[in-house]
Amino acid sequence: MQGTFKEFLDRWELHQPELVAETAQARVWKVRSEHGPAALKLYRGPDRGNEEPGTALLKAWHDRGAVRVLNEERNAVLMEWLEGPSLGDIARAGRPEDAVAILAETAARLHGKATADVDGLKPLNQVVAPLFGCTFAPACPTLLRKDVLSATNLGQHLLISQPMPVPLHGDLHPDNIILTHNGPRVFDAKGYAGDPAFELANALRHPKGMTELVRDPRQIETCLSLYSEAMNVSEKRLAQWAAVKCALSICWRSEGAIENDPEADLLRLFLDVAD
Ligand SMILES: Nc1ncnc2c1ncn2[C@@H]1O[C@H](COP(=O)(O)OP(=O)(O)OP(=O)(O)O)[C@@H](O)[C@H]1O
Ligand SMILES: [Mg+2]
Structure with a gap:
């Protein structure tokens, strides 16, 4: 079942959420986590839709410059927070x-x-x-x-x-x-x-x-x-x-x-x- 924002904050012990982006498919918050500042991406659907294999690839490419994925489950992904301009x-x-x-x-x-x-x-x-x-x-x-x-x-x-x-x-x-x-x-x-x-x-x-x-x-x-x-x-x-x-x-x-x-x-x- 689709997890809620509150559920992932509790499960992953995240604090001080600040909404940073809202798109058709998902919302992204900057949060504090045990790993330091992180980005929580929460999809609106029951899962990550067509982006699920993307997380697997980001993990495989971590040593080549991809963001570190800290946690993932159903409709949520937690990543390290990337500080800087796009x-x-x-x-x-x-x-x-x-x-x-x-x-x-x-x-x-x-x-x-x-x-x-x-x-x-x-x-x-x-x-x-x-x-x-x-x-x-x-x-x-x-x-x-x-x-x-x-x-x-x-x-x-x-x-x-x-x-x-x-x-x-x-x-x-x-x-x-x-x-x-x-x-x-x-x-x-x-x-x-x-x-x-x-x-x-x-x-x-x-x-x-x-x-x-x-x-x-x-x-x-x-x-x-x-x-x-x-x-x-x-x-x-x-x-x-x-x-x-x-x-x-x-x-x-x-x-x-x-x-x-x-x-x-x-x-x-x-x-x-x-x-
Ligand atoms: N790990 C991160 N660190 C810092 N900012 C992030 C991080 N992940 C996402 N963001 C911010 O949130 C915005 C939206 O995130 P993302 O690019 O994953 O979604 P999106 O572009 O809406 O996705 P899609 O292209 O699938 O619609 C990014 O442009 C960036 O500003
Ligand atoms: Mg994007």
Whole structure:
């Protein structure tokens, strides 16, 4: 059964909770614990939904820069508290070059060693599957419809030509990395398995709130170059995954039939560079 906030505070002997984030899926509190300051993430559902394998992966990657997981049970995770700005904060404060460089180094560190053996990771073909079932509302602009269909074809091509699957964070972007005194620390993993070229593709849609920057052709070029080198994958495949992930996000947001989307123009740009 789903545990309550009060129940986890008692069970794990947590004190002085301060709410720090509230999202569609979960709430995060800063708390005091026997291990020192910690972050309690409490999911709204009965369990951690699609993020359960993510915690297993963060544990396997602890010596590569992932947050330390202190406890986990049903719909709750307790992690060490990460003090410092996120890479997203660093970018929004005017240093986007630093943010993308640290993101690339962080990804290289996670993926540099032999792949970790983690059970339950979600295969990329299951992640991408909703794209193959997406439909369009009558008001959907012709160009967006055409671009989503192109991305769907690309997705099919990428899935059948995947190299040996590797564990993937699955949501590796600047707002899921905090720069602490001890270096960058990664959290909020989905835990996927598949093509390493997927790992930083979604990061081309970030940082949050910097819509002009992510559409700047020079920024796209810089990120493709840095991220493909960090992951040791081809720029072309990375750009193709960026288009596919962008279309998938459009599909997720549409809740059934795609009508229009604020990232329709970004999808166009990614398809251009993927060509
Ligand atoms: N261990 C931590 N230390 C410090 N702050 C944290 C920690 N974990 C989460 N946070 C804060 O809480 C915010 C939300 O947490 P998290 O990224 O896990 O959820 P989310 O982005 O809402 O998840 P999702 O992407 O699944 O919707 C983070 O952006 C960060 O500000
Ligand atoms: Mg997050």
